[in-house]
Amino acid sequence: MLRPISLLLTIFALAFTPALAQVTSQRLERAASEARNWMTYGGGYDNQRYSGLGQITRDNVKKLNQVWVVQNQVPGAWESNPLVVDGIMYVTQRPNDVMALDAKTGRLFWIYHWAPDPGARVCCGSNNRGVAILGNTLFMGTLDAHLIAIDAKTGKALWNTVVGDLKSGYSITMAPLIVKDQVLVGVGGGEYGIRGFVAAFNPQTGKETWRFNVVPGPGEPGFESWNGDDWKTGGGSVWTMGSYDPALNLVYFGTGNPGPDWNPAQRPGDNLYTDSVVALDPDTGKLKWHFQFTPNDGNDYDSTQVPVLADMDWNDKPRKLMLFANRNGFFYVLDRVTGQFLQGTPFVKVNWASGLDKNGRPIPTPQPAGMPVWPGNQGGTNWYPPAYSPRTGLFYFSAWENYATTYRREQAVYQSGRLFSGGAPGGISPAPGAPTLGIGRRGPIDYWTSEVGNGATVAMDPHTGKRAWSFSQYDVTDAGMLTTATDLLFTGGREGYFYALDARSGQLLWKTNLGGSIVNAPITYEIDGKQYVSVIAGNILSTFALQD
Amino acid sequence: MSNEIQAAGKGLTRQIIWRMILTFCAALASPAAAQDHQYSAEQIQAGYRIYVGQCQLCHGFNGDGIARVSLSRQQFPRAVTDDDIRKAITTGNPAGMPPFALKAEELDGLVAFIRSGMDQTGTGFRLGDAVHGKTIYQSAGCAACHRLDGKGPRTAPGLDDIGFMRRPGQILTSLTEPTKGTMPINRPVTIVTTDGRTIAGRRFNEDTFSVQLIDSQENIRSIQKSDIRRYDVSMTPQMPSYKERLNEADLADLLAYLVSLRGK
Numbered sequence: 001m002l003r004p005i006s007l008l009l010t011i012f013a014l015a016f017t018p019a020l021a022q023v024t025s026q027r028l029e030r031a032a033s034e035a036r037n038w039m040t041y042g043g044g045y046d047n048q049r050y051s052g053l054g055q056i057t058r059d060n061v062k063k064l065n066q067v068w069v070v071q072n073q074v075p076g077a078w079e080s081n082p083l084v085v086d087g088i089m090y091v092t093q094r095p096n097d098v099m100a101l102d103a104k105t106g107r108l109f110w111i112y113h114w115a116p117d118p119g120a121r122v123c124c125g126s127n128n129r130g131v132a133i134l135g136n137t138l139f140m141g142t143l144d145a146h147l148i149a150i151d152a153k154t155g156k157a158l159w160n161t162v163v164g165d166l167k168s169g170y171s172i173t174m175a176p177l178i179v180k181d182q183v184l185v186g187v188g189g190g191e192y193g194i195r196g197f198v199a200a201f202n203p204q205t206g207k208e209t210w211r212f213n214v215v216p217g218p219g220e221p222g223f224e225s226w227n228g229d230d231w232k233t234g235g236g237s238v239w240t241m242g243s244y245d246p247a248l249n250l251v252y253f254g255t256g257n258p259g260p261d262w263n264p265a266q267r268p269g270d271n272l273y274t275d276s277v278v279a280l281d282p283d284t285g286k287l288k289w290h291f292q293f294t295p296n297d298g299n300d301y302d303s304t305q306v307p308v309l310a311d312m313d314w315n316d317k318p319r320k321l322m323l324f325a326n327r328n329g330f331f332y333v334l335d336r337v338t339g340q341f342l343q344g345t346p347f348v349k350v351n352w353a354s355g356l357d358k359n360g361r362p363i364p365t366p367q368p369a370g371m372p373v374w375p376g377n378q379g380g381t382n383w384y385p386p387a388y389s390p391r392t393g394l395f396y397f398s399a400w401e402n403y404a405t406t407y408r409r410e411q412a413v414y415q416s417g418r419l420f421s422g423g424a425p426g427g428i429s430p431a432p433g434a435p436t437l438g439i440g441r442r443g444p445i446d447y448w449t450s451e452v453g454n455g456a457t458v459a460m461d462p463h464t465g466k467r468a469w470s471f472s473q474y475d476v477t478d479a480g481m482l483t484t485a486t487d488l489l490f491t492g493g494r495e496g497y498f499y500a501l502d503a504r505s506g507q508l509l510w511k512t513n514l515g516g517s518i519v520n521a522p523i524t525y526e527i528d529g530k531q532y533v534s535v536i537a538g539n540i541l542s543t544f545a546l547q548d
Numbered sequence: 549m550s551n552e553i554q555a556a557g558k559g560l561t562r563q564i565i566w567r568m569i570l571t572f573c574a575a576l577a578s579p580a581a582a583q584d585h586q587y588s589a590e591q592i593q594a595g596y597r598i599y600v601g602q603c604q605l606c607h608g609f610n611g612d613g614i615a616r617v618s619l620s621r622q623q624f625p626r627a628v629t630d631d632d633i634r635k636a637i638t639t640g641n642p643a644g645m646p647p648f649a650l651k652a653e654e655l656d657g658l659v660a661f662i663r664s665g666m667d668q669t670g671t672g673f674r675l676g677d678a679v680h681g682k683t684i685y686q687s688a689g690c691a692a693c694h695r696l697d698g699k700g701p702r703t704a705p706g707l708d709d710i711g712f713m714r715r716p717g718q719i720l721t722s723l724t725e726p727t728k729g730t731m732p733i734n735r736p737v738t739i740v741t742t743d744g745r746t747i748a749g750r751r752f753n754e755d756t757f758s759v760q761l762i763d764s765q766e767n768i769r770s771i772q773k774s775d776i777r778r779y780d781v782s783m784t785p786q787m788p789s790y791k792e793r794l795n796e797a798d799l800a801d802l803l804a805y806l807v808s809l810r811g812k
Contacts, residue, residue, distance in 0.1 A: 123609070408668070410597070419600050419609075424668050445753045449732040474756040495755040 023085055023133050025180050029246045035485075036526035038084040041130060041175050042385055043482075043523065045244040046309035049387035050483050051524045055531035056546060057486040061500045061510045064544045067532070068106030070099075072539040077519050081130040081175060081385070081480075082534055082541070084525040089534070090133065090152065091541060095126040096142045098150055103534075104527045106543065110155035116143035121169045121417060123191040129240070129520065130175035132183065134203050141172025141185045147201055149183075161206035163187060167417050169194050177242050179251055179282040182209060186238025190256040190302065193233035193412075193420030196274075198242070198253055200285060210285035214238060214255045214273050221287070222272035225295075230267040233414045235259030236274040240304040240383045244282065245320070248337060251282040252309075252322065256302040260412035263422025264298035271296055275303045277324065279339060289339035294328045294362065298409065299352055299373055300425075301328040305397075306385045309336060312393065312462070323388060323462055325397045327379030330356065333462050345465030347458060348380040348401050369409070370426070376405035376453065377425040378476075385521045387481035387489070392503050394459040394468050396481040396489055403453025403476070444496070444515070446475050457481075457491050457499075459506060469506035471499075480521025482533070490533060492518030498535055498542075514542055584800065585630065587660035587716075589672035595661025596668055598654055606645070611666050620666040621712060630659045664717055671717030674800040681805025684798050688790065696809070702766045703750060704786070705734055709811030716807050723799065724791040727784060736786060737761065739771060740778040747771070 023039060031037070032044025035052035042049050056064065072078050074094040082091040089103040096114040101107060116126075120143040131138045131150075137158060138150040145164035150157055163185060164170025169192025176185040182200040190196065196214040201207065214236030216222040226234060237256035244251045255278060258264075258271040275294040278287055294301045308323045314333075322336040329350035333343040341360030351374045353362035367373050378400060386397035405425045412422040455477030459468040477493035484490075489503040494517045500510040516538010524533045534543040599607075603619075611619030627633045634655045640647035650658070664671070685691065693704040710719060722729030733754070739747045739761075749763035759779075760770045773779075790799065 121605075413601065415601065417605065419604055421600070424596075426669055445733075446755065447731055447733045449735075449751075449754060451732040472756070474754055493756075497756065 022135050025134065025178065028134070028178055037086065038082070038523040038525050039133065040083070041081050041132075041177070041241040042243070042306060042308075045246065046388075047241065047243045047306045047385065048308055048310065048390070048483075049385060049481055049521060050389050050485075052485045053524055053526055053531045054484065054486040055526070056484065056488060056500075056524075056533065058488060058502055058509055060546060061488060063547045064500070064510060064512075064533070065547045066512075066542055067545050068543050070101065070106050070108075070541040072541070075539070076125055077127065077517065078536045078539060078541075079127045079129050079173075079520050080536060081520050082523055082536075083131060083133055084523065084534075085133060085152075087527050088152075090131050090138055091536075092128045092130055092140060094128065096128055096140065096148075098131055098138060098140055098155065100152065100155060103525060103532065103543075106541075112150050112155040112157065114140075114142055114146075114148060114157075116146075117166055119417075120144040120166050120171055121192055122171045122173065122188060123419075127173045128175075129173060132176040132178045134178045134181075134183070137203060139176040139178070139183045139185075139203070141174060141176055143171050143173070145170040145172050145187060147172070147176065147183065147185055147206065149203065149206060159206040161201060161208070163199060164189070164194070164197075168192070169417050169420075172239075174239050175241060177244065177251070178203075179244050182282065184242065184251065184282070186242075186253060188237045188239040188256075190235040190237035190239075190259060191261060191419055191421055192417060193235070193259045193414045194237065195232060195234055196236035196238055196256060198238050198280070198285070200282070212278070212280055212285040212287065214278070216272065222290075225270040225272040227268045230269075230271075233259050233420060234267065234271060234274065235261075236271075237302070238304070239302075241306045241385070243307045243309050243322075245309055245336065248320070249282065250279045250288055250336070252277055252279050252307040252336065254302070254304040254307060254324075256304055257297055257300045260420045260422025261300045262298055262407050262424065263409045263412060264296045265409070266411060266422055267296070269296065275301055275328075277303060277307055277322070277334070277339075279336070291332075291334055291339045291341065291360065293324075293326050293330070293332065293360075297328075298366075299328070299405075299407070300377055301326065301379060302383075303327065304383050305381065306383075307336075308386055308388050308395065310388050310390070310395075310462070312390075314342065314463075321462070323386075323395045323460075325381045325386060325395070325399075325458075325460065327375075327382055328352070328362070329375040329380035330362075331395075331460055331465055332360065333465075343462075343465050346380075347460065347467070348399055348403075349374040350380070351404075370406055372404035372406050374404045375400060376403045377407075378403070382478065384478050384519070385480035387483040387521075389483045389487070389489075389503055391485065391487060392459075392483075393461070393463075394503065395462055396457065396459055396483060396491070396503070398477045398479050398481075398491070398493075399456045399458045399470075400453050400476050401456050401472075402450075446495075450474050455493050457489070457501065457506070459489075459503070471501055471506045471508065473497075477518075479518040482522040482524060484524065490522040490524075490535070492522075492535065492537060494518075496537055498522075498537060514538065514540065516540065584674070584676050585663070586674045587663055587672060589670045591657045591660035592664045592667060592672065593657075593670040594654070595657030595659070595664075596666075596670065598650070598658050599661055599666070602648060602650075603658070611662075619662050620715075622663070622665075630663070633659050633662060665715030667715050667717045669717070671715075671721065673716045673720045673803060674796070675716065675804040675807060676797060676800030676802075678801070678804040678808045680798075681801035681803070681808075684794065684802040685805055688794060688798075688802065690802075693786065702762060703764060705731075705750070707806065707809055710809050711807040712810040716803060719806050720799075720803055722787070723794075723803070724789055726787040726789055730785045730787070734785070736782045736784075738778075738780045738782070739776055741771070741775050742777045743775075
């Protein structure tokens with residue numbers, strides 16, 4: 001007689017044991033408050049990369065010790081962003097492998113391998129920035145523009161859907177975004193004359209449920225910002241993580257450059273909705289509002305930074321804001337309910353515009369042919385994810401300073417799947433007449449020195465648009481940010497140093513040389529009462545904790 | 549004035565005749581070394597446009613998209629001469645490269661772009677006789693500062709693999725406009741440490757916290773910036789300009805020699 005009851009009790013206990021709980025969409029909506037896990041790309045849908053964990057403090061951070069390392073078996077920049085759910089870490093490696101490992105020890109459970117079609121075209125390397133999780137399923141976009149669902153427990157594929165035509169230059173490098181019961185993902189290919197989009201998929205079947213075309217077609221609003229057939233090859237990729245506000249039911253994505261990249265004269269008009277942030281209804285994909293940072297861009301200023309959502313007082317009234325440090329060199333504060341421009345200030349030297357008007361539209365100052373444009377082609381900042389601390393009220397990101405590029409602009413002829421760039425960057429040039437230099441300095445030796453630019457970790461005060469502090473690095477930096485409830489800021493740079501800074505002052509508290517470039521952001525999580533910090537540097541994924 | 553010009557002209561004529569004879573002799577001995585090639589900025593830029601449209605799909609942005617081929621570093625499975633490259637493009641190969649029907653001037657452009665090390669800035673250059681260039685290397689005084697084949701000081705950058713590490717256009721700029729052409733890392737530095745020592749040298753590497761260099765006594769050192777009181781980087785290289793010191797033909801010969809230095 002007792003047996004059925006004990007069985008029921010067992011089932012009940014299993015269902016409510018946190019370690020075995022499924023990752024529901026409700027749980028994802030509260031991801032930021034579940035500090036022991038890192039369940040979405042930015043640690044929560046607001047992408048603040050702010051963790052409530054506080055075991056590691058400004059006082060004890062010097063006692064951080066490396067507890068395990070995983071070595072990547074694949075050459076090339078490792079741009080992945082790990083997730084950690086209930087002690088299991090899920091991370092991708094080039095080109096499209098997914099690994100599940102014990103986040104406490106670094107031991108692997110399984111590797112899922114997808115060999116993308118060799119015909120896949122990507123401008124900037126075989127990058128992948130990670131997976132999303134819903135239920136017991138992981139989702140990964142691939143270089144050949146597939147979306148694959150993978151069983152999180154076994155590493156076996158559940159379904160595989162073609163999202164875009166690889167022969168026309170479509171690819172996926174971003175981690176997908178789960179919103180409610182859908183998987184959202186965007187496409188890369190802004191250098192190949194694609195027509196960019198974000199699409200939503202059913203997580204059980206892989207069937208597409210809606211698609212938002214970044215470049216509008218005939219009859220759609222914004223189409224008037226294009227001339228003739230230019231929209232067909234207008235670019236507007238979406239290649240970094242979006243943000244989601246469940247209360248407003250809005251999802252936000254930054255959008256990429258128009259095509260061809262460097263010849264704006266070939267595509268007159270504002271070229272909506274390239275170089276913008278778009279707010280979409282996640283149930284339908286309908287555009288709710290947009291804000292374009294760089295109309296008719298000629299400098300490859302993709303606006304694919306991760307939109308950071310923050311609530312704070314603005315002019316003494318509580319307001320829902322979006323903070324956005326843009327590749328074009330300006331830092332923006334927008335009202336995320338309406339898209340209204342509230343403030344915009346340059347955070348590095350800018351000479352392509354003399355400033356912004358009252359609506360946030362740039363006042364263009366095109367530079368003469370062959371003259372340097374500030375900021376240079378990689379931007380004042382780029383895709384590496386920023387952080388925001390509600391404790392300090394500061395917004396943290398990596399900036400490239402004293403850095404410019406010269407361009408050659410020419411007519412591009414569209415051929416499907418081929419580069420559609422309209423010229424090329426002529427090299428980095430810090431000043432007219434200075435040496436023309438290449439950008440290829442990912443190796444351990446910095447041949448180009450700080451003459452062509454240097455990196456900085458910037459703490460921006462959103463209220464003033466001015467820096468509260470900055471931490472200068474000799475080489476440029478592609479590192480993202482992580483901040484914590486104990487006012488630590490973890491970041492790194494190309495030189496291979498991994499830093500803990502005081503988030504309030506920028507003071508260097510701790511550093512270690514990991515010997516390889518840090519090209520995404522650290523994450524933090526907790527297992528059995530111990531806080532861990534993980535970061536990818538070069539070809540290693542390294543995890544730290546306090547010495548026992 | 550006109551007499552001087554005439555005399556100079558006669559001298560030049562004699563020089564050209566001698567050069568033709570020497571070139572002919574050298575050609576018999578070493579066909580590849582004797583080629584005199586002018587690659588103009590226009591050809592390189594035209595070649596770049598053709599490359600983007602026709603070649604980049606397989607060979608990639610940096611020319612290394614096919615295994616065992618680096619177009620930017622002149623690493624080909626078989627081709628040696630410019631004509632070999634033309635032939636490879638027009639006939640294709642069984643490994644999967646299709647034949648390309650290009651006009652003669654388009655082929656010239658592609659060859660120029662490849663020979664330039666895929667230099668998108670399109671710096672024109674002329675490659676002369678590398679054998680004669682080796683004698684220029686000695687007579688012009690290069691060996692007084694640069695190390696090659698295990699001889700010469702280490703304080704200036706060594707040149708054993710200069711033709712592999714830098715593009716012809718970059719080497720030419722270093723010869724004619726050293727201030728512009730010098731790699732920033734090679735600029736002369738002078739450091740005064742907090743304990744009062746002065747260290748002059750050339751950097752290997754630098755980061756936020758330290759600098760690695762070879763000093764004037766050829767010691768290699770890694771110095772923490774926290775130990776530095778004063779740090780000067782000179783924008784004026786010690787290398788003189790050879791723009792006026794060498795005539796155009798000798799410069800082309802020297803460049804051909806330097807381009808041929810591809811390491812051991």
